[in-house]
Amino acid sequence: MGTLGRVAVLGGGIGGLAAAHYLRKRAPGAKVLLLEGSERLGGWLWSNRRPDGAVFELGPRGVRPVGAVGRNTLNLVSELGLEAEVIPVTYSHVASQNRFLFVRGQLWKMPAGLSGLLKTTPPFSRPLLPLLLREMFVSKNQRDDESLHAFVSRRFSSELADIAVDSLCRGVFAGDCRRLTERQRGSVVLGMILGPRADVAPGPLAQRAQRERWAQWSLRRGVQSLPEALGQSLENSGSVELLTRATVTGLEQTGSGWTVREHGFVLSPALGAVLSSSCAPLVELLQEVSSVSVAVVSLEYEGSVLPVQGFGHLLPSSEDPGVLGVVYDSEFFPQHNSPERESTRLTVRTPTRESGVGLDELVSRAVSAVARHLGVGQSPGGAAWKCIGLYSFSLSSELMRGFIKSRLLPLSLVGSSYDGVSVNDVIFSGRTAVEKLFGAEQ
Structure with missing residues (x-):
């Protein structure tokens, strides 16, 4: 671990800040340089705070506490001393129970709970539970270019694809489910039940979230408080230098690093514009993002x-x-x-x-x-x-990481392009990259 001298983190969004944070924890003696091209840190975690006290979120407005990645983020909140700033929303709250679809010119409450799945609830023409149970026994399509709309139509129903999946893809990804490709292995329902393999021990705040059944949470001055606290913590450490308005124009590999840097954490498809010609296959994959x-x-x-x-x-x-x-x-x-x-x-x-x-x-x-x-x-x-x-989003993150590993390139891919769209996913992506880096050194 002592071989890690200087590390460059390219991008000061929540993923880059998280990567720098976990690097500092694992290698306190390493010198970390974080470069952000814009004038502010935090990326899409952006809270517009008005003088009258109102807060408008321009990016994510809440964070879910569930699963290993949710516990990891709450543990990070505790490490940064933000426990008193947390605003929780429980599953019993009306906002957690009621979600709507606007279909055929009116609002419809989405089915919730077992009772909602057992009965026919407009705008759907039949109960959803039988569709969910049937899906676990539908065979996997051998084609690897099946659209998400076609996938859901085949495994569930065309009505579910036309209404729910279309709405969800537009609302979450601003994407077209008829163009997004599905590469799921096995059952969607079983995958949701089994969940991810990663595990994180819950700290006191995560335990409180489980005990009180939080559905989501935010911070009193908005979610931007999280990257602000991370940035302040990194600055106070003395081992991390944060530079904004810093544009990277090129990366040339020299020996085991890039020019004077030994390891680069990359968080954006913009990486393809600065990599050298020796990384042409990786550049081609990045351009597909x-x-x-x-x-x-x-x-x-x-x-x-x-x-x-x-x-x-x-x-x-x-x-x-x-x-x-x-x-x-x-x-x-x-x-x-x-x-x-x-x-x-x-x-x-x-x-x-x-x-x-x-x-x-x-x-x-x-x-x-x-x-x-x-x-x-x-x-x-x-x-x-x-x-x-x-x-x-990328359908080729495994290919990218495979190329990096085969060429022994001192690079790690971090962020929503590779490991999931949520705030939790991006933070955990930074942590995982650091753990893999140190695992490779052992």
């Missing part, structure tokens, strides 16, 4: 204006191709409302594929969607917006 941009429009209305209570609603592409979904922020985190007045905060996410679409058009589209979907006629009193790269 897809990404999408989404406009996040946060709206605030006076008083309580929602006709339903819940987390929010999604909608299939057949309903409104210009809107991905609406989140009812005030329902699950009212602590982020301004303490000066009663209000309703909503977030509308819209795709930004069209060129030349400006701020006024995006806000108008969001306001119009709220009026149509929720019957809210009044104009919002305030709006905040941001265009973000919602998710980058």
